[in-house]
Amino acid sequence: MGYDKKIYAEAKRQLALRKQKAESGQKARHDEICLKFPEILRLEREMAKTGAEAVRAIGMGADAQKYIDEISAQNLRAQRLREKILTENGYDKDYLKVQYTCEKCRDTGLCGAYVCDCYNKLVKQIAFEELSRSSPMKLSTFESFKVKYYPDELDPTTGVVPREHMTNILHFCRLYAAKFSTDSQSLLMYGKTGLGKTHLSLAIAGEAVNKGFAVIYDSTPNIMNRLESEHFGRSSPGGDTLGMLSSCDLLILDDLGAEFQTSFTVSCLYNIVNNRLLSSLPTIISTNLDPRELEEKYTQRIASRFVGTYINLGFCGNDIRQIKK
Numbered sequence: 001m002g003y004d005k006k007i008y009a010e011a012k013r014q015l016a017l018r019k020q021k022a023e024s025g026q027k028a029r030h031d032e033i034c035l036k037f038p039e040i041l042r043l044e045r046e047m048a049k050t051g052a053e054a055v056r057a058i059g060m061g062a063d064a065q066k067y068i069d070e071i072s073a074q075n076l077r078a079q080r081l082r083e084k085i086l087t088e089n090g091y092d093k094d095y096l097k098v099q100y101t102c103e104k105c106r107d108t109g110l111c112g113a114y115v116c117d118c119y120n121k122l123v124k125q126i127a128f129e130e131l132s133r134s135s136p137m138k139l140s141t142f143e144s145f146k147v148k149y150y151p152d153e154l155d156p157t158t159g160v161v162p163r164e165h166m167t168n169i170l171h172f173c174r175l176y177a178a179k180f181s182t183d184s185q186s187l188l189m190y191g192k193t194g195l196g197k198t199h200l201s202l203a204i205a206g207e208a209v210n211k212g213f214a215v216i217y218d219s220t221p222n223i224m225n226r227l228e229s230e231h232f233g234r235s236s237p238g239g240d241t242l243g244m245l246s247s248c249d250l251l252i253l254d255d256l257g258a259e260f261q262t263s264f265t266v267s268c269l270y271n272i273v274n275n276r277l278l279s280s281l282p283t284i285i286s287t288n289l290d291p292r293e294l295e296e297k298y299t300q301r302i303a304s305r306f307v308g309t310y311i312n313l314g315f316c317g318n319d320i321r322q323i324k325k
Contacts, residue, residue: 007130011123012109019100019107026098033096037085040096043078050075125214127244140202142174150317162317166196169313173200177207182249182281188306189286190294191315194322197286201252204284213249220269221259227268242268246275249282256287257297270302277309285310 034041050071083093100107102118109119147170150162158165176184189197205215226241245251251272259265276283285306287294295303306312 007123007127010126011119014122014126015107015109015119018102022098022100022107026096030096033086033091037089040082040085043082047075047078047082050078124244140199141206142170142177142200142203145170145196145199145203149320149323155316158316160316165316169315170200172313173204177204180204180208180211180213180250180282182213184282186276186283186310187285187313188291188310189284189313189315190290191288192319193288194319195315195317196320197315198254201254201284201286205250205252208250215250215252216245216248217252217254219254219258220256223253224259224265224268228264231264242271245272246279247281250284251276251281252284252286254286256285257289257294261297266298266302269298273302273305277305283310290314 053071082096086095087093098106102116105111105116105118107118109116109122147163147167150166152161152163154161176187187201189201191197202217205217208215223241223245230241253272256269273283289297291303291307291312294306
């Protein structure tokens, strides 16, 4: 998967900051400990001296190994004494080690001649964040979703009490978020505008992000515009939005049906939905169209996937944004 050059540059910048933070943190802890316990500084000088002597001993011939064993034992005793001073005074024995985010590459992004997994993971994370940068995720939580705005009387059209129905949907979404994994089922949230579809989908996304999952959220019109720009060469080369949409842990397509529909956008939508179904990755789609209207607007092979394989959540009530005004 290819990304824009600025994504790789940002990953390298963040790795350098991680490394600098780890090493400066170690220096600060070391200065603190040596000030409190000067004996540790003496032990470390002894360890450095034995290390240098071990290097020099290599040229001693037959007697080298015996001497190296002696100074190695001396070095080990100094290390254990240092650990003892730390632990007896309430510190972890590894308190003076550099605490890298990734011990394998020591926050360099390289393990010998190979790129470390942590670097690839960071690149992917930055790319996902870049694609979802317009998300109002932090503003949408389960706690801020208020069922009091839904009517508490029977709706003769739907045959349900909106407040009770939406309370059940809220409970379902909370449970879905609490148990979320890449094996979770996909959701289709449909209903008229202003009923809280975006709010609950973003509340789920926020919980998934807090658990460390890679989440992409955006409106369907924005995503389709981006895909068109990449496909027809109107954006900088190196992007792979379709690849990211197909492989992220959770994809949220908001406002499906509001995009300008062409054969290209319909094809993209099918590829995204189908790729994620084949990979068993969850998708949340919110739309103002009901299942019948989706089938009329899109091909039957797309609509059947929404209706047949997604959990369908029908939202009801009155436009909350108008009520709040």
